[in-house]
Amino acid sequence: MIDDSELIHRLLKVRLQYERIDIRCARDSKNGLECSRSFEPDVILLDIEMGPTDPMDGFAILSELKSDPATRDIPVIFISASTETMDRVRALELGAIDFVCKPFEVVELKARIRSALRVRSLVRMLSQKAKIDGLTGLWNRSYFDSKMEEEICSAGRHGRPLSLIMCDLDRFKDLNDRHGHPFGDLVLERFAQLLSSGRTSDIACRYGGEEFAIILPDTDRKQALQAAERIRYALEQETWPGHDGLVVTGSFGLSQYHVDLDSVKMVTCADQALYRAKELGRNRVEFSQRIETEKLVA
Numbered sequence: 001m002i003d004d005s006e007l008i009h010r011l012l013k014v015r016l017q018y019e020r021i022d023i024r025c026a027r028d029s030k031n032g033l034e035c036s037r038s039f040e041p042d043v044i045l046l047d048i049e050m051g052p053t054d055p056m057d058g059f060a061i062l063s064e065l066k067s068d069p070a071t072r073d074i075p076v077i078f079i080s081a082s083t084e085t086m087d088r089v090r091a092l093e094l095g096a097i098d099f100v101c102k103p104f105e106v107v108e109l110k111a112r113i114r115s116a117l118r119v120r121s122l123v124r125m126l127s128q129k130a131k132i133d134g135l136t137g138l139w140n141r142s143y144f145d146s147k148m149e150e151e152i153c154s155a156g157r158h159g160r161p162l163s164l165i166m167c168d169l170d171r172f173k174d175l176n177d178r179h180g181h182p183f184g185d186l187v188l189e190r191f192a193q194l195l196s197s198g199r200t201s202d203i204a205c206r207y208g209g210e211e212f213a214i215i216l217p218d219t220d221r222k223q224a225l226q227a228a229e230r231i232r233y234a235l236e237q238e239t240w241p242g243h244d245g246l247v248v249t250g251s252f253g254l255s256q257y258h259v260d261l262d263s264v265k266m267v268t269c270a271d272q273a274l275y276r277a278k279e280l281g282r283n284r285v286e287f288s289q290r291i292e293t294e295k296l297v298a
Contacts (some may be wrong), residue, residue, distance in 0.1 A: 002032035002044065002061060003079070004051035008102075012045070012087045015106045019118075023289055029056035033064055034073050043116045046096070050082040059094060064199060066095040073123055075116040079104065104142070115260040119254040133206040135185060136192035144205035148263040151203075151217055155257050162257035163224035165214040166270040167231070170282040171247045179243065187240075187248055193235050200228055213267075221256045221287065228285045236283065249283035256288070 001023060002014055011024040011264060024039055026032035029050055036044060044065070048058035055066070058078060065071045068276070078091045081102040087100045097119060131143035139147070144254050148164075155162035169191060176184040188210065195204040195212055203215040216224050232252055239244045253274030255266050269288035277286040 001046075002036075003031070003047040003052075004028065004049070004054065005047070008047075016113075019113070026118075027051075028054050028059050032061060036065060036074065039066065042068070042120045043113055044074055044076045045079050045113075048075055048078065048082055059090060062091070062094045062096060067146060072122070073120075073127075075120050077112060077116055077246060079109075101275065104232075133192075136189055136206050138192050138196060138212070139203065139205040141205070141207055144203075144207060144215070145263070147203055147205075148215060148266070148294065151183075151215055152181075152263050153264065154217070156259060159220050161220040163216040163219045163221060164255050164257075164266055164270045165216065165224060165228050165252055166207065166211065166255075166274045166276065167214075167228070167250050167252040168209075168211040170251055170278075174220060179246075183240075190238065191235060191248075191250065194238075196230050197234075198230070198284070202227070213270075223234065224254050224256070225285060225287075228254060232283065232285060250284050251277040253277055253283040254285065254287050 001009060003009065003025075006027065009027075013023055013025075023034055024041065026035050028251050032046075035041075043275070045109055046058050046061060050057055050061070055244070058080070062078075065074065065076065072095075075098075075099040076096045079099060079100045079102060080087065083101060090097050099185075100109055100112060132138070133140040147173055151162055152262055154160065169187065170188075172184065175187065191212070192204070192206065195214055196202075198204075198214075201217055201238050202219075203212045203217075207213045208250070216227065219227070232250060234247060235250050238248060240248070251274055253270045255269035255271065255273065257262075257266060261269070273286040273288040275285045276289075280286070
């Protein structure tokens with residue numbers, strides 16, 4: 001709740017105490033925006049008037065919220081004493097989902113908050129669904145790109161290790177041609193299960209086609225090698241009902257985060273290691289050249 005009135009804050013806390021809602025209150029624009037970014041609430045209740053000394057009114061706060069990727073999807077309900085039609089119109093045009101006049105009926109406000117919470121839940125569900133690969137159930141390329149940036153920033157900020165595994169299925173096109181695309185899809189699904197069977201902190205993604213990626217936070221090169229070898233071996237030992245004697249293998253390339261590597265360079269390093277694994281006979285794990293060079297220098 002962003003409102004300069006302490007009375008409104010107390011009133012809402014009392015009237016909504018049985019709604020299982022955690023209410024955070026701010027009495028000025030600065031604290032309201034800071035709280036919105038750090039707390040990421042499910043709904044924001046916002047007044048138009050913010051006090052004579054505040055540099056921003058509710059419209060300016062709403063514009064700021066909607067321009068920030070971290071807060072633009074949070075539903076905003078205006079609660080205002082204004083009865084001007086143009087204030088309602090302006091609020092809705094700026095992105096508010098509702099407008100409640102003071103003094104308000106608590107029953108009505110509760111219903112509007114519940115409606116906003118349903119909208120928020122739906123937006124989150126659709127957003128998450130848009131980032132999941134339909135065949136394998138893993139995170140898709142879009143999610144990988146954003147998550148890789150996030151993990152690199154975290155690793156650089158906190159000085160933590162970060163590793164990346166790029167991998168794909170060996171001779172997958174030939175497998176599709178010989179056994180059919182339905183079986184190829186089955187192999188992709190099983191490989192995805194193996195990739196996601198590690199630690200809960202590891203982030204397995206479908207990078208594209210038969211190529212996959214695993215982001216491994218707080219993981220050094222030795223641990224990443226062990227993880228890749230575990231998956232490589234499990235895939236090689238997999239049996240395929242109706243295809244006796246068939247052995248499906250994968251190749252793996254690893255890279256380790258360094259302060260001078262961004263997400264693109266880190267993927268490039270892992271990709272180069274993957275290509276080298278292919279050139280050296282497939283069904284193997286290779287480090288990026290940068291890591292190997294560092295080992296020689298050390």
